Amino acid sequence: MFSRDEAKQDEMRRLLGDERVRYYVGDVRDYDSVLRASRGIDHVFHAAALKQVPSCEFFPLEAVRTNILGSANVVEAAERNGVGSVVVLSTDKAVYPVNAMGMSKAMMEKVAQAHARNNPNSATTVSCVRYGNVMYSRGSVIPLFIEQIKAGRAPTVTDPTMTRFLMSLGESVELVEHAFQHARPGDIFIRKAAACTIGDLAEAVCELFNVPAKLDVIGVRHGEKLDETLASREELTQAEDFGEFLRVPLDARDLNYSLYVSEGELDEGPVEDFNSSNAPRMGVPEIIELLKRLPEVRAELALRDPVLAC
Numbered sequence: 317m318f319s320r321d322e323a324k325q326d327e328m329r330r331l332l333g334d335e336r337v338r339y340y341v342g343d344v345r346d347y348d349s350v351l352r353a354s355r356g357i358d359h360v361f362h363a364a365a366l367k368q369v370p371s372c373e374f375f376p377l378e379a380v381r382t383n384i385l386g387s388a389n390v391v392e393a394a395e396r397n398g399v400g401s402v403v404v405l406s407t408d409k410a411v412y413p414v415n416a417m418g419m420s421k422a423m424m425e426k427v428a429q430a431h432a433r434n435n436p437n438s439a440t441t442v443s444c445v446r447y448g449n450v451m452y453s454r455g456s457v458i459p460l461f462i463e464q465i466k467a468g469r470a471p472t473v474t475d476p477t478m479t480r481f482l483m484s485l486g487e488s489v490e491l492v493e494h495a496f497q498h499a500r501p502g503d504i505f506i507r508k509a510a511a512c513t514i515g516d517l518a519e520a521v522c523e524l525f526n527v528p529a530k531l532d533v534i535g536v537r538h539g540e541k542l543d544e545t546l547a548s549r550e551e552l553t554q555a556e557d558f559g560e561f562l563r564v565p566l567d568a569r570d571l572n573y574s575l576y577v578s579e580g581e582l583d584e585g586p587v588e589d590f591n592s593s594n595a596p597r598m599g600v601p602e603i604i605e606l607l608k609r610l611p612e613v614r615a616e617l618a619l620r621d622p623v624l625a626c
C-alpha cells in the first residue's frame with residue numbers, strides 16, 4: 317500500500333491486521349518515493365488520483381501533477397524495477413473530456429498506451445480500466461443525498477435530466493481483476509453499465525428512506541457534462557466485445573503511415589458512442605433494488621428503521 321495519507325494507512329493497518337501488507341508513505345508526484353516502493357513488486361494497481369471534477373477546474377495544474385505526471389512516474393518506476401504488470405484506473409470522464417479532471421485522466425491513458433507502444437519488449441504490461449460512477453464512493457452523490465435526507469433537507473440535484481453510469485465497488489474491482497488477468501500491453505478495458513438520470517436517483521433514495529421526493533434543483537457545477545461516454549465511437553470500431561466488458565486494443569502502428577494508406581481497410585463501424593443517454597436506462601424501481609444491495613445503504617436503513625432494511 318503506497319499513499320500520502322498516513323492516517324488512512326493506520327486505519328487500514330488496524331482493520332486488516334495482516335502482516336503480509338506493507339505500508340509506504342509517499343506521493344506519486346515524487347518519482348524517488350515511487351521507485352523505492354515498487355522495488356521487488358510483481359504487480360501495481362494505480363488508483364491514486366485527484367478525482368473531484370469541480371476542484372480540478374479550480375486547480376488544473378494539480379490534476380496535471382498527480383493524474384498525468386504522477387501516473388508517468390508510476391509507469392516509469394515499474395518499468396525500471398521490472399514490475400510484471402501495472403493496471404491504471406481511469407474514468408468515463410476521460411472520453412471526449414470537457415473538464416480538467418477528465419482531460420488529465422485521458423492523458424494518463426495516453427501515457428500508459430505510449431509506454432506499450434514505445435517499449436514492445438518491456439517486461440512490464442501496462443493496461444487501463446475505465447468505468448463510470450462507483451456508487452457510494454467517498455465524496456459522491458449517494459451518501460450526500462442520504463446525509464441531506466437524514467438532516468431533514470431535500471436532496472440537492474444539479475440537473476434532474478443529467479445521466480450517469482452506475483456500478484458497485486465490487487463491479488469496478490472485477491474489471492480491475494479482469495484487466496490484471498487478461499491485459500495485453502496498452503489495452504483499455506471498459507465495464508459496460510446501466511445508467512440513470514440524477515432526478516430518478518434522488519427520487520429512488522427518497523423513496524427508499526420513506527420521505528417525499530421533493531428535490532432542490534441547484535444547477536450544473538463547474539466542468540460537468542450532461543451525459544458521460546464510456547467508449548467513443550472511434551474506440552468502438554476497434555473494440556472486442558466480451559459481454560460484460562469491452563477491450564480496446566492498442567493502436568500499435570508506428571509513425572510510418574504510408575504503409576497503411578495502401579493497405580488499410582475502410583471500416584465505417586458503429587455510428588454512435590456508448591454513452592449514458594443511449595445505454596440501458598434504469599428507472600426508479602431498478603435503482604431502488606440496486607441501492608438496497610449496497611452494504612452502506614443497508615446500514616443507514618437499519619439505523620433509521622430496522623424493518624425497512626429487511
Ligand SMILES: O=c1ccn([C@@H]2O[C@H](COP(=O)(O)OP(=O)(O)O[C@H]3O[C@H](CO)[C@H](O)[C@H](O)[C@H]3O)[C@@H](O)[C@H]2O)c(=O)[nH]1
Nearest residue numbers: 367368369407448449450453456457472473474475478514
Ligand atoms: O449535490 C449534488 C452533487 C452531485 N450531483 C450530481 O450527481 C451526479 C454524480 O455526482 P458525483 O459528484 O457523485 O460524481 P461525478 O459524476 O462528479 O464523478 C465523480 O465520481 C466518480 C465516481 O463515482 C468518479 O470518481 C469521478 O472521477 C468523480 O469526479 C452528477 O450528475 C452530479 O451533477 C447532484 O445532483 N447534486
